[in-house]
Amino acid sequence: MTSRWTTAVLDTDQPGGWAVARSPEGFLFDDNGALFPREWLKRQDLSVLAEHGIGHLDGEPVYLLELRSHSDVPGCNWKGLRAFMLDGDHTVYKVLGYAAQIGTWAREHRFCGNCGQAMIQVPRERAMYCEPCDLRSYPRISPSMIVLVTRGDEVLLARSPRFVTGVYSTLAGFAEPGESAEDCLIREVREEVQIEVKNIQYMGSQCWPFPHSMMLGFHAEYAGGEIVCQEDEIEDAQWFNVHELPPLPASRSIARYLIDVYVARRLGHAEPVLPG
Ligand SMILES: NC(=O)C1=CN([C@@H]2O[C@H](COP(=O)(O)OP(=O)(O)OC[C@H]3O[C@@H](n4cnc5c(N)ncnc54)[C@H](O)[C@@H]3O)[C@@H](O)[C@H]2O)C=CC1
Ligand SMILES: [Mg+2]
Ligand SMILES: [Zn+2]
Secondary structure, three states, X not given: OOOOEEEEEEOOOOOOOEEXXXXXXXXXXXXXXXOEEHHHHHXXXXXXXXXXXXXEEOOEEEEEEEEOOOOOOOOOEEEOHHHHHHOOOHXXXXXXXXXXXXXXXXXXXXXXXXXXXXXXXXXXXXXXXXXXXXXXXXXXXXXXXXXXXXXXXXXXXXXOOOOOOOOOEOEEXXXXXXXXXXXXXXXXXXXXXXXXXXXXXXXXXXXXXXXXXXXXXXXXXXXXXXXXXXXOOOOEXXXXXXXXXXXXXXXXXXXXXXXXXXXXXXXXXXXXXXXX
């Protein structure tokens, strides 16, 4: 299967193509979605911070206009990336997720972290460059482990105070320097619920552009301990029977995929497919 969306570093001096506009309020959209004819979009009254050529959608070039602030465009509105993730065309969400990560990274790397001088976009490469320091900064990706811990018919799910009311999810956390994926997983499960795990199995990965996580998904079996929730991070954690699950995370998340796969295996149903 050929992919509808491929990333590329495009020359912003070339005319034409599609463009998306991103402000701190999210992406601009109208009845046709979030992709606009680029020449039309550039004629609107937008406070453009930077333009990036980000890839091809169905063979057409796509650009990002990263804005300082949002402004009123007749017939259009602004919407956050999360809303595009929850609903609508998955390929468009992938385009916007990539655009958001490039926009965030370029915005946060306008100045050199070493000497503080202005950095420049490197032509034909996704990098910001400081000439005096000969320093290149590339888009940042933060590896995060996410794990479904199980004990027979039971799955361990937890709530962060940040979650939507009632929703329980798998445990997750960012890798620290010096850790393997497995080290991180074991540490996060210990820190968040004081449970020990065994038989760690890699299940798949997912880009999570909020703002730049790369989720590495695992399954692990319970090996010991009683649940003790980490203060401030975990509001509640419980063992749930696969027949009596609480409200779960969004269907496009890897958290949901990890849960759905295990439930399907226990119940002998067809396994779901991880959204890319
Ligand atoms: N796609 C999915 O299904 C899910 C994705 N996630 C994502 O996984 C990531 C990690 O989950 P959490 O439980 O929030 O992490 P966590 O358990 O490591 O705790 C969050 C804390 O980590 C620190 N932190 C923030 N950004 C960091 C970074 N880039 N590197 C290192 N430490 C950082 C902060 O102190 C923050 O309060 C988040 O981006 C979250 O949105 C979480 C659950 C489901
Ligand atoms: Mg966590
Ligand atoms: Zn510098």
